[in-house]
Amino acid sequence: MTKNNIESKVVLMQGNEAVTRGALDAGVNFFAGYPITPSTEIAEICSTELPRRGGKFIQMEDEIASISAIIGASLAGAKSMTATSGPGFSLMQEGIGFAKMTETPCVVVNVMRGGPSTGLPTKPSQADIMQSRWGNHGDAPAIVLYPNSVLEGYELAIRAVNLSEKYRTCVVLLMDEVLGHMRETVTLPDLEKVKIINRIKPTIPPEWYKHYEDHPKYIHPLASYGEGYRFHVTGLAHDAYGFPTNRADETAIMMERLDKKIKHHLNDLVQIESFYMDDARTAIFAAGISARAAKTAVMMARKSGKKVGLLRPLTIWPFPDDAIRKYMKNVRNIFVPELNQGQLLNEVKRAMGGVWNYESRRSRKIIPIQKNDGQLITPADIINKMKEVK
Amino acid sequence: MQKIPQKIIHTRYLRHRKKFPHVWCPGCSNGIVLGAIMRAVDELKFKRSNTAMVSGIGCSSRMPVYVDFNTLHSLHGRAIAYATGIKMFKPEMDVMVVTGDGDATAIGGNHFIHAARRNIDLTVILINNNIYGMTGGQYSPTTPTGDIATTTPYGNIDPVFDICELAMGAGATFVARTTAYHALEAQSFIKQALEHKGFSLVEIISACPVIYGKLNKKGDAPAMMNAMKKNSISLKAWEKLPEDKLKGKIKRGILRNEDRPEYTDEYAKLVQKVQGGK
Numbered sequence: 001m002t003k004n005n006i007e008s009k010v011v012l013m014q015g016n017e018a019v020t021r022g023a024l025d026a027g028v029n030f031f032a033g034y035p036i037t038p039s040t041e042i043a044e045i046c047s048t049e050l051p052r053r054g055g056k057f058i059q060m061e062d063e064i065a066s067i068s069a070i071i072g073a074s075l076a077g078a079k080s081m082t083a084t085s086g087p088g089f090s091l092m093q094e095g096i097g098f099a100k101m102t103e104t105p106c107v108v109v110n111v112m113r114g115g116p117s118t119g120l121p122t123k124p125s126q127a128d129i130m131q132s133r134w135g136n137h138g139d140a141p142a143i144v145l146y147p148n149s150v151l152e153g154y155e156l157a158i159r160a161v162n163l164s165e166k167y168r169t170c171v172v173l174l175m176d177e178v179l180g181h182m183r184e185t186v187t188l189p190d191l192e193k194v195k196i197i198n199r200i201k202p203t204i205p206p207e208w209y210k211h212y213e214d215h216p217k218y219i220h221p222l223a224s225y226g227e228g229y230r231f232h233v234t235g236l237a238h239d240a241y242g243f244p245t246n247r248a249d250e251t252a253i254m255m256e257r258l259d260k261k262i263k264h265h266l267n268d269l270v271q272i273e274s275f276y277m278d279d280a281r282t283a284i285f286a287a288g289i290s291a292r293a294a295k296t297a298v299m300m301a302r303k304s305g306k307k308v309g310l311l312r313p314l315t316i317w318p319f320p321d322d323a324i325r326k327y328m329k330n331v332r333n334i335f336v337p338e339l340n341q342g343q344l345l346n347e348v349k350r351a352m353g354g355v356w357n358y359e360s361r362r363s364r365k366i367i368p369i370q371k372n373d374g375q376l377i378t379p380a381d382i383i384n385k386m387k388e389v390k
Numbered sequence: 391m392q393k394i395p396q397k398i399i400h401t402r403y404l405r406h407r408k409k410f411p412h413v414w415c416p417g418c419s420n421g422i423v424l425g426a427i428m429r430a431v432d433e434l435k436f437k438r439s440n441t442a443m444v445s446g447i448g449c450s451s452r453m454p455v456y457v458d459f460n461t462l463h464s465l466h467g468r469a470i471a472y473a474t475g476i477k478m479f480k481p482e483m484d485v486m487v488v489t490g491d492g493d494a495t496a497i498g499g500n501h502f503i504h505a506a507r508r509n510i511d512l513t514v515i516l517i518n519n520n521i522y523g524m525t526g527g528q529y530s531p532t533t534p535t536g537d538i539a540t541t542t543p544y545g546n547i548d549p550v551f552d553i554c555e556l557a558m559g560a561g562a563t564f565v566a567r568t569t570a571y572h573a574l575e576a577q578s579f580i581k582q583a584l585e586h587k588g589f590s591l592v593e594i595i596s597a598c599p600v601i602y603g604k605l606n607k608k609g610d611a612p613a614m615m616n617a618m619k620k621n622s623i624s625l626k627a628w629e630k631l632p633e634d635k636l637k638g639k640i641k642r643g644i645l646r647n648e649d650r651p652e653y654t655d656e657y658a659k660l661v662q663k664v665q666g667g668k
Binding site for chain 1: 405409438439440442444454455458459460461462463464465468471472473474475476478479480482483500501504657660661664665
């Protein structure tokens, strides 16, 4: 981020830049990270911008330390974030589980690259969709957002910080390597009009404070270290005060809250884009960078008179089951282009299970379009597959 | 040393609701260390709300739940990384880390050396019981060579870490070692470590009679305490004794106490420089 464009509204910026700027605009004031391609620009910009804004930046010794430091800082009251890619994301999983278990807000940006292992550090991949959902051990729902343009990277970064503060959990922002390094002209919204959510602070006297109080909406106030509310935080199963417990009744309440605080707020969490879906006979379900190719494919198909539409999740977890069922009920075929071996495909199949009855299912198909060689899916790939199936 | 009524300190710094009896075995040294920490904190008149105690996983790491500070029982080995986040964001807080030999020097070795290198103002109180007690007695980086653990049934072939040397090698600016037998010395070292600006380490050799002691026929808790008394030599005496008398002995004392720029101070200066230059 150069000094010139920081003040202006219409800017040419890279995806990684947009995400960082969004996070900073949402109030992120603590960043701990470890260098990894293709996410490093996020750390670089934070190291430049945070000291200017009075925030804190630290480069840790590894990704495990990075996630640990941002959780510690968040408990001390920071809006904290880290950024990484596949290998680092794997290392962070235990910490992500800890943040979910202890209901500590934080944001992890994962700019996806080809895997497994070191894989293809400079090539795109969408193979961390499942890791972002099931990466940590134990049952805990996830909130994962997935932009498909530079502007949306900015917007969803703000949303990720907001949701983490609101729901007291770790929110993951998935990005495509291509998007992280792609430059687009974006018109940034007026910052005064952007909604910023801050964690609810307790107003009761410290001796009454429960760190995990029962609440009808499953979201409760969060005190910070050093404010007089002396509370205990542990990754062990804990009671309402945060103290370790082995009791089944107390554990059940805790597990139920972790689950329900997501499930009770699906309307707030789930975000989808529907593109020409109203009269569509053929649908494409795609996310991130593949959805951009899909959008072009929809336009191409529409030009030749075919009723094709696109459904795109901006929130990938919780998965938009209801939206898929609603929009896909009357379509004939669903194409699922993605840069992996069927991580979205199986979710679409699961969501559609029981929606199409057996009789009609014979002529209805959910068709994969997959690549995992580090190359992008092109609009032509999608059009050709559609012709094949017809 | 001024005599402080123990009871007052206990009511002042311990949590009471649902916390006791504690999880530690009979004869464990962790309680002695907890007492020493509380007395040191009391001497320094630390404000409870401004003090954080962070731990990882293990026997010693169960300590934060008992004290009425801002407490965090984090992940195995990661206590220092969590504490770094807290200290970095709120440098005005007094942050201490309670950890064990396995937690700090095996799984958490990386965080340990890098925090020492940065010289960030954390006080690490490392209780070294030479074994993984919580999981039932597996060998740690400080289990003496030749000793028995449940994963070294034929004797341990691993050389051991000298934790204080490790910390000094990594750049720690305050390093001290004592034993649980020397409870008042522990209190004094912890106090000085908490006062020290920069990364400080107090290693406290402790007795685990129920697991390590039993596996290695070290006797009961009093016998192990006596052994600590007999096998440790203060720094002053150490320097005068011939080398052959020092073999297998524990060197007690403040091994390093020096000044070096502290990390959060340096960061504050950097912020000032950046903002001043605008």
